[in-house]
Amino acid sequence: MSNVQDYPSRLSDPTSRKMGTFSYLPEMTPEEIRKQVEWIVKNGWNPAIEHTEPEHASDYYWYMWKLPMFGETDVDAILAELEACHEANPGNHIRLIGYDNFTQSQGANMVVYRGDPV
Template sequence: MSDIQSFKAEQKYETFSYLPQMTDEQIRQQIQYLIDQGWNPAIEHSEPENAFGSYWYMWKLPMFGEQSVDTVLAEVEACKKENPGHLVRLIGYDNYAQCQGTSMLVHKG
C-alpha cells in the first residue's frame, strides 16, 4: 500500500493519476488496449491551471481507425513538444456508445 498516493500530496486529474506514474511501456499497453477495443484515439492538452475546466484543446482530429500504437505515441510526443508545460491526455472514443471509453493523463507538463 505504500505506492498509493495521498490525494493532498499532488493534484489529481484523471483515473490513473491516483496510481503511481505509468511507465512508457504501461502507456503503450494502454494504447494497445484502446485500439483493441476499436476505440478511436484522440489527444487533448491544457494548461495545468485550466485542467479542471470542461474544455481542453484538441490536438488535431481524433485518429479514426488508427491501428498503430507507434503512430499514436508519435502524436503524443508531437503534442508535448509543441505545448511545453501543458498537461496531455489520451482519450479513446467509443463509436458504439457515442462516448469516451477511456481517458488518461499521459504527460504532466
C-alpha cells in the same frame, strides 16, 4: 470497513490536484502507456489527444491536438502524436482519449504527460 486513504487534493495547491483514476497511481512507464494505447486500439476505439495548461486542467474544455485519429490502428503512430503534442506544448498536461463508437462516449481517458503546476 477498511481504512480508505484520503488524498488531500485542494484547488489552492496545484501540485495536489488529481485528474481521474490513473492520476492517483504512480506515473506510467513508456511500456505501460503503450499497453494502454494497445488496449484502445484492440477495442476499436478512436484515439484522440487533448492538452491544456495545468491551471486550466479542471476546466471542461481542453485543446484538441489535431483531429481524432479515426480508425487508426498503428500504436506507434498514436505514440508519435502524443510525443509531438508534448514537444509542441511542453508545459501542458497531455491526455489520451479513446472514443467508443458503440456507446458514443469516452471508453478511456488518461493524462499521459503532466505539465508543470503554476
